[in-house]
Amino acid sequence: xxxxxxxxxxxxxxxxxxxxxxxxxxxxxxxxxxxxxxxxxxxxxxxxxxxxxxxxxxxxxxxxxxxxxxxxxxxxxxxxxxxxxxxxxxxxxxxxxxxxxxxxxxxxxxxxxxxxxxxxxxxxxxxxxxxxxxxxxxxxxxxxxxxxxxxxxxxxxxxxx
Numbered sequence: 735x736x737x738x739x740x741x742x743x744x745x746x747x748x749x750x751x752x753x754x755x756x757x758x759x760x761x762x763x764x765x766x767x768x769x770x771x772x773x774x775x776x777x778x779x780x781x782x783x784x785x786x787x788x789x790x791x792x793x794x795x796x797x798x799x800x801x802x803x804x805x806x807x808x809x810x811x812x813x814x815x816x817x818x819x820x821x822x823x824x825x826x827x828x829x830x831x832x833x834x835x836x837x838x839x840x841x842x843x844x845x846x847x848x849x850x851x852x853x854x855x856x857x858x859x860x861x862x863x864x865x866x867x868x869x870x871x872x873x874x875x876x877x878x879x880x881x882x883x884x885x886x887x888x889x890x891x892x893x894x895x
Contacts, residue, residue, distance in 0.1 A: 820887025
């Protein structure tokens with residue numbers, strides 16, 4: 735895997751590709767990360783992430799392949815990708831959607847184990863009543879990501895775009 739790092743509003747953000755798909759992401763700089771994309775996929779990933787952080791796009795086209803995880807974790811991660819941009823769901827609601835209404839805590843564990851944060855948007859999952867709880871990248875990053883998406887969603891809704 736190759737790691738590329740980019741500066742973003744949430745600090746340095748590293749993304750791993752294998753030549754065919756994104757396989758990982760990490761808040762901060764990974765020691766082996768380079769700043770210049772190596773191939774076309776890396777250039778696409780960096781361009782899409784920059785556009786996302788600039789509020790210019792609300793989704794990703796890059797190929798993503800989750801490299802590991804239990805069946806439950808994969809179900810949670812799939813459900814995360816279905817949460818619309820600028821919206822949130824609670825851990826309990828995600829648990830219900832994956833077929834185990836009593837598994838809200840397990841959803842939280844799956845969020846913490848998400849190998850591709852931001853692209854698989856675990857930041858869109860919140861506690862009961864919309865409470866901001868837990869985030870592998872720190873709550874300050876979660877708040878920034880949610881504010882970014884909410885602001886873009888509102889501007890688009892108000893402008894009719």
